[in-house]
Amino acid sequence: MTNSEHFTKLENMMHSASFVQLAGAKVSIKKGEAHIILPVKKEFYHAAGAMHGALYFLALDNAAFFAANSLVENFFVLTTSFTTYITRPVSEGVVKAIGKVVYQNRSQFIGESILYDSNDNEIARANGIFVKSKIPLSDKIGYK
Numbered sequence: 605m606t607n608s609e610h611f612t613k614l615e616n617m618m619h620s621a622s623f624v625q626l627a628g629a630k631v632s633i634k635k636g637e638a639h640i641i642l643p644v645k646k647e648f649y650h651a652a653g654a655m656h657g658a659l660y661f662l663a664l665d666n667a668a669f670f671a672a673n674s675l676v677e678n679f680f681v682l683t684t685s686f687t688t689y690i691t692r693p694v695s696e697g698v699v700k701a702i703g704k705v706v707y708q709n710r711s712q713f714i715g716e717s718i719l720y721d722s723n724d725n726e727i728a729r730a731n732g733i734f735v736k737s738k739i740p741l742s743d744k745i746g747y748k
Contacts, residue, residue, distance in 0.1 A: 607635060610677050613747045614670055620746030627662055631670055638670035640701040644694055654693035660719060661688055664730040667703025668715030672734040675705060675713065680739040684712075686732035697722030711735060 611633040618624055618631045629642045640663045650656045665686055673681045703717035712735050719728040741747040 605677065607674075611635075611674060613741070614673055616748055617741075617746040618666060618670060623662070624666070627659060629662065629666065631666065633670050633674050635674055636671055636705040638667045638674065638703045640667045640670075640703070642699050642701070644697055644699060649695065652693075654695045655699070657688070657690055660690050660699075660728045661686075661730075663699055663701035664688055664703070664717040664719055664728060665732065667701035667717040668705075668730065668732050669703070669734060671703040671705045671717075672708075672713040672715050675708065676736055676741075678741060679736045680741055680745065681713065681734045682737045684733045684735055686730060688728060688730040690728045692721070692725065692727040694721045694727050699727065706731075 614633050615631050629640055632639045642663045644655050648656050648659050669683055699719055701717050701719045703715055705713050706716050707714040712733055714733055716731045718726055721727050
């Protein structure tokens with residue numbers, strides 16, 4: 605399998621997830637990096653009228669996760685820890701998360717991601733640790 609085929613299958617896997625479909629998130633993946641685009645929807649506002657932190661987490665975690673899984677062609681990776689820093693509210697437009705693998709060894713990957721608003725202002729950042737699971741990448745989990 606080529607890298608391009610692997611990246612396309614990972615993109616399909618993310619897009620097949622029910623929560624991702626509900627949120628309207630889209631991903632593009634390349635080696636060690638992933639970009640997530642997420643529309644800001646009023647349905648996902650918290651009481652103060654801005655996007656809930658759960659959606660920040662969705663974008664940031666998926667960006668770092670898929671950056672890590674781009675380097676693993678046979679197994680699903682798992683997020684084992686993830687720290688999120690939300691620095692600005694957002695209530696319109698789209699947000700873009702860019703995730704990158706910044707370190708890897710035989711058993712783990714460290715990923716970082718940054719979330720930007722429609723004006724390219726940084727609104728959040730995160731880092732996490734990811735490990736290979738025993739779950740094979742397969743049609744069963746949308747990897748097709």
